[in-house]
Amino acid sequence: MTTPALAGLALDPRGIAGALEALAAWPAHANLDDAARDEEFWQVVSQGFTPDRSMLNLNNGGVCPSPRVVQEAVKRYLDHANTAPAYVLWQLQEPQKETVRQELAQLSGVDAEEIAITRNASEGLETCLFGFDLERGDQILTTHYDYPRMLTTIEQRVRRDGVELVKIDLPLPLSDAAPVVRAFEAAITPRTKLILVSHVVFLTGQVLPVAEVVALGRKHGIPVIVDGAHAFAHLDFKISDIDCDYYGVSLHKWLFAPHGSGLLYVRRDKIRALWPLMAANATQDADIRKFEEIGTHPAANFLAIADALAFHRGIGGARKLARMLYLRNRWAKRLSSNPRVRLKTSLAPGWASGVANFAVDGMDMAKFQGWLWTKHRIFTVYIGKIDGRDTVEGLRISPCVYTLPADIDRFCDAVEQGIRTELAT
Template sequence: MLPRSRHPLSRRAFVGRAAGALGTTLGTAVVADFGTPRRRAIAAAADRLRHGAPADAADDEQFWREVRAAFTVAPSIVNLDNGNVSPSPRVVTESLVRHLEMEQDAPVLVRDMLGPGTANLARELAALLGCAPEEVAVTRNATEALHTVLLGYDLRPGDEVLTTTHDYWAMQNALDQRAARDGIVVKRVAVPVPAASMEQLRETIEGGMTPRTRLVLVSQPVNLTGQFFPVKQICEMAHARGADVVVDGAQGFAHVDFKIADLGCDYYAASLHKWLMAPIGTGLLYGRRDKLAKVWPLLPTAPAAPKDVAWKFMDIGTRSMAPFVAIGDAMHFHETLGAARKEARLRFLTRTWADRLAKVPKVRFSTSFASPEMSCGLASFSLDGVDDDALQRFLRDRLGILVQSIRYDRASFRGVRVTPNVYTSPADLDAFCDAVERVAAKGLPPSGRS
């Protein structure tokens, strides 16, 4: 005989419990429980800064110590690889675990009750983006969202899709498959590294356009280097030539402060488990309402389903709703920090380590620091005479410092990507810079020594 649940609940009590959770996390406004001392401390610290300029808070270490304490980050690890997957603050992890346990109490009931709540979640994500709720779909990551557009957008043989050599490999693979299957033409332009100006980047994209260009894919920012593009100008140029624009925002959403109108794009995709710090396996897809009918869902919906709403992309079968519910807590944490304040902190952290390593003769940057709008919290470098993979392994295995070594042959790119986050301290960056300076001066130590 199977053991009885350790938490026996009547159906009425169970429904009440689930409804209460929904009211907290997916209500008409995103409301996380800030009743604990730690959560109150962050809210109070943010309130203290509310009248100041965001840049003034960038180096306010008293505030950022409160933020750091909201994470369960191991003190023995210096995590500078948040552009891969970021840890979530404790409040998000607790929400995820709580709703996973609820699902195990009665999976079908919880799915039926939490599932409709994703409409509320779409409304909250739409508010962050500055668009209509019908234009937002909740996905599992940016790759799923972008593949939906790249593989579902109406194209005919001979139509061209323009992208760059620096766009993410999964999107390149999708376009190559589309070319092989449907006879479209994929054009790729080489991105200057580092770019001299936003105008140079705009001209690079313009130089790849032809009368047959139907769709333009651009990253904001590029995952390799953190390079931002003048997306608004690119969209205006593309629209004037009859092309639509899809933006890969996997590294941009909740990284910098913007609204979708600031970009002017037709489609936008993001992973929420990076800079929003939501649970792993969460993302979003935005589509302009008048452009949604151009995109076929990867998984078909009912024939009578509306064609001009992004929700048509969310019918993907059975899945756990717990990660999606916890997105609400991540959004509230993000909003408590303040999007502009967070952007200022990320730029401050990057410039802190980059300015220091810029004094090392052997360091070469792939990221442009020509003007503030060209980069933020993601930057890449290489060290003359030192293998990038070996440097990554040394930092990780000997010192507990996590960075990302990247080799991307399509773009002839190699480098080490560094991505701090809001819980990163100046001491973390000092430890990283100390190590790189030591390697630059003496080389990598022999195996078995640090």
């Protein structure tokens, strides 16, 4: 059966420029299982994007594409800005950011005065990691599996300020909060002054019990910075659910916002004490906008976040996660029926995202990644050893909402061929 929305789509000469209307008009699904398998719905979503379909991109975790409506909005805002930049950028477009701030706050379950719009997760998280006054010998506690740029940030503080970086191991993959909380608690000392923890481990898609780590930090009086780069608009949650004080996000990942967009949440009463990355006037000390004093920059990326939010709402957060898990299970369950395949990600409900990682016993996975690309034009990412540990070594597979089941099946066929032939053909 073709729904009225899909019939209208075929008549639309701009293809899916009407994706938003089509999605908004879609009849409600009876349940999330039905939603995850409604191929007609996901065709509409898929056609809202402009992927290079001559290849198969299974590294959306690096950075996602934006749907066409978002791409077009960016161009529109840029073109407008170039008509009279000092007027349009600063008098028209800059104030419009406030609407975006409010919409992001609504999706996050927090107050708009607690949301800074940043260029990426790195900017927000570095604001936090550099923004605390620390003394020589103070410790920053994190894990071996946190994002390299965030670790580099701490390492620079080590060189510059004489603080110490303490990294703990985690028993990955996991589906229980207790070992994570225990590992953090065991590493806390009187000198621990900051904790950095990822909501989703970028290497494997593993979800970590961040609310529990935040509660632990609070119990010990230690601020906890949550790296939500992969979690926001991917897992179905609100930042308020975690009850944290600091949360950094990449909006160009799973919200599909323009490349170069992110957000930083700082609880209202914590804003004053956190230094911004670039200097702000003292009158702004308690204003979340002090984290946005970055000099001249395009407003286009920030304003088009609103279009990404509209697209996201059209899909619906719960439906989006259900589809991501459906696609993940389609490949992960099929491949793991082979006794040589080992998943590096727990598939337990609530403990993993749509991103997962696998390895094949006895195979060089870096070579496997190269073979998938050169032989099949399937783009994945090889995750190597971390600090000498092979816990997460494997291929990280991150489909997206535009990925179709046939794409997943083609990927599985290729992997099975690679295993069967030991990459010889």
